[in-house]
Amino acid sequence: MLIAFYYIWQVILGSVNIIVPTIIIGIILLIGFKKIPFFRPWQVRLPMIATVAIIFLIALLVKPAIFEFPPFIKSYGPGISGSIPFKNVAAFFKMKSKMDQVADIAQDPNAVPPAITRAEPATVKFSIETKEVIAEMAPGVIFNYWTFDGKIPGPMLRVREGDMVELTLKNSITSVHGHNIDLHAVTGPGGGAAVTDIGPGESKTLKFKALNPGLYVYHCAHPNVPAHMAHGMYGMILVEPKEGLPKIDKEFYVMQGDFYAVDPIGKKGLQIFDANRMLDGLPTYIVFNGKTNSLTGSNMKAKVGDKVRIYFGNGSVSQISSFHVIGEIFDTVYPEAAIGSEPHKNVQTTTVPAGGATIVEFGLEVPGNNILVDHALSRMDRGAWGVLKVEGEPNKEIYDGVVGKSSGH
Numbered sequence: 001m002l003i004a005f006y007y008i009w010q011v012i013l014g015s016v017n018i019i020v021p022t023i024i025i026g027i028i029l030l031i032g033f034k035k036i037p038f039f040r041p042w043q044v045r046l047p048m049i050a051t052v053a054i055i056f057l058i059a060l061l062v063k064p065a066i067f068e069f070p071p072f073i074k075s076y077g078p079g080i081s082g083s084i085p086f087k088n089v090a091a092f093f094k095m096k097s098k099m100d101q102v103a104d105i106a107q108d109p110n111a112v113p114p115a116i117t118r119a120e121p122a123t124v125k126f127s128i129e130t131k132e133v134i135a136e137m138a139p140g141v142i143f144n145y146w147t148f149d150g151k152i153p154g155p156m157l158r159v160r161e162g163d164m165v166e167l168t169l170k171n172s173i174t175s176v177h178g179h180n181i182d183l184h185a186v187t188g189p190g191g192g193a194a195v196t197d198i199g200p201g202e203s204k205t206l207k208f209k210a211l212n213p214g215l216y217v218y219h220c221a222h223p224n225v226p227a228h229m230a231h232g233m234y235g236m237i238l239v240e241p242k243e244g245l246p247k248i249d250k251e252f253y254v255m256q257g258d259f260y261a262v263d264p265i266g267k268k269g270l271q272i273f274d275a276n277r278m279l280d281g282l283p284t285y286i287v288f289n290g291k292t293n294s295l296t297g298s299n300m301k302a303k304v305g306d307k308v309r310i311y312f313g314n315g316s317v318s319q320i321s322s323f324h325v326i327g328e329i330f331d332t333v334y335p336e337a338a339i340g341s342e343p344h345k346n347v348q349t350t351t352v353p354a355g356g357a358t359i360v361e362f363g364l365e366v367p368g369n370n371i372l373v374d375h376a377l378s379r380m381d382r383g384a385w386g387v388l389k390v391e392g393e394p395n396k397e398i399y400d401g402v403v404g405k406s407s408g409h
Helices: 002-013 016-034 041-062 086-098 189-195 225-229 275-280 377-382
Strands: 123-138 141-148 157-160 164-171 203-209 214-219 234-240 250-259 285-288 296-303 307-314 321-326 330-334 344-347 349-352 357-363 368-374 385-391
Touching: 123 285, 189 203, 214 225, 214 307, 214 357, 225 275, 234 250, 234 307, 285 377, 307 321, 307 349, 321 357, 344 349, 349 357, 368 377
Parallel strands: 123 164, 157 234, 250 307, 296 385
Antiparallel strands: 123 141, 164 203, 214 234, 250 285, 307 357, 321 349, 321 368, 330 344, 330 357, 368 385
């Protein structure tokens, strides 16, 4: 109930130019009707209520932005602003009990499809469902996430250069909003968004040919595009080159994203999306795989002697990521996830633009916890960190010393 009262209060604050005239008219009517003889109290209240209701309805028709949250946002992008319309807020509370309550919103970093071994192109079929769900960002901090297949990021897709891809997108009947999918690997209008726009309960199919090898972000591009991404609607598709990628021991799937709440970081309860913070580029949470503490070391493990590849994407709507693994040097980096260009060697930190990706590879020589970060390090405190746990025998020729208790790692 608190979130409903908070919403109403914000609408009142943002609607002073309607509320104040309404109050003044109401006072005038009250004074006027009281001076009319033989009028009883209910006869005074009835016309006042009717007048206020008429003013409210006129305001709803003439200035509908008053009833959005946050109200009065003006933007110049295509489609609607980042505010959530009143009817969608009401629909959310109506559908909330029917939405999936997801125990763990974070995508498993091990959920990487196997390498493609076939030598010829094929027709590859995928089915993805857009779902709006309820889950924890942190203990007790609840978000209404919008997702592909109920996880963040959405499923990693893997195809071969030259494949014909047939992707069916379904929108859950419990969704409040329309959704679609824009795959950066697609050559065609909207990256597929133009032909996959679907309302709740609908589905559409996109067919495209994977022309260019690389690692590509996909995301929802239904208006307002940044608002959909800021609720968690992104994932990645890998288009392997015809000759395949070099063999590797371990592969991981990680995406960074940012989330915007009206309440300050750590405030418990159901969080309201703040489009003003989104427009200002001020995330409340910046996290890997959809939530804080998503990469714990228990779900990202490797062994000394392994060669590791991380498929890393940036689902942010405004933040550039400076991807770094503390305690490791990237032996190979595919800058901006370009496959076919000459890769970079011996890289400490690599830049990943919003809506972009990278592929990094490195060998593991010593055991311990290697910390994944965005090296804009204040973002660690907003949630952008994880642990790659490396098990095996020490190698004192490479690394030796007594581990302290206050290293922060």
